[in-house]
Amino acid sequence: MDDALRAGVAVYNVGEYHAAHDAWEDEWLGLADGTDDERLLHGLIQFTAAVYHARRGNWSGATGLAESAGEYLSGLPATSHGVDLDVVRDYLAALEADPERVERAAPPKLTVEGDAVTPRDLDFAAAALAAEIVAEEYDRYDESVVAAGIDYAREELGSAQTRFITFVMDFAADVEHRDIIYQRLSEHVERRQHKKRDVEGLFD
Numbered sequence: 001m002d003d004a005l006r007a008g009v010a011v012y013n014v015g016e017y018h019a020a021h022d023a024w025e026d027e028w029l030g031l032a033d034g035t036d037d038e039r040l041l042h043g044l045i046q047f048t049a050a051v052y053h054a055r056r057g058n059w060s061g062a063t064g065l066a067e068s069a070g071e072y073l074s075g076l077p078a079t080s081h082g083v084d085l086d087v088v089r090d091y092l093a094a095l096e097a098d099p100e101r102v103e104r105a106a107p108p109k110l111t112v113e114g115d116a117v118t119p120r121d122l123d124f125a126a127a128a129l130a131a132e133i134v135a136e137e138y139d140r141y142d143e144s145v146v147a148a149g150i151d152y153a154r155e156e157l158g159s160a161q162t163r164f165i166t167f168v169m170d171f172a173a174d175v176e177h178r179d180i181i182y183q184r185l186s187e188h189v190e191r192r193q194h195k196k197r198d199v200e201g202l203f204d
Contacts, residue, residue: 001027005081007129009110010119017052019137021045023129040080043072047088054102066096082113119173130172145186
């Protein structure tokens with residue numbers, strides 16, 4: 001759960017409010033209703049949705065989600081899995097009272113163990129999750145290409161090779177150059193797959 005939590009926090013902190021929930025959703029769906037972890041992820045998912053709707057001017061959607069997110073997070077400790085929930089709860093209460101506040105000030109950063117985690121702070125496992133959700137978020141990226149790159153990167157773990165690891169982590173972290181990184185990743189994935197096709201069946 002912690003890798004998914006950090007991936008979602010990191011994506012949220014660079015302004016990908018819609019994409020952030022994808023990092024948490026699969027984990028949340030697998031948890032029993034009413035557990036602290038289920039309430040944490042459910043509340044964070046609705047928190048990001050409230051921010052997303054407020055930024056799009058959907059005031060009624062933002063206030064409704066702010067209220068329900070606050071209910072899910074109520075009663076949880078000040079920090080859960082290292083996430084500062086008091087900041088989240090305070091913002092949700094303020095957003096519910098005045099959703100147009102999002103036009104005057106940016107939403108708060110989420111912190112884990114006091115750090116406002118960004119994609120550059122992630123280890124490979126969490127960065128791979130972040131890369132997957134970014135690819136899913138935008139039509140210009142082929143999710144299967146990114147998934148293949150992640151598989152090849154996992155094969156490199158513990159070896160001297162780092163080409164695909166670097167591509168995956170840079171794709172997750174470097175917003176400014178992401179399209180170029182994706183293009184290079186896709187080229188290397190195609191070369192790898194072409195080599196594999198060349199040897200398939202040779203010894204059948």
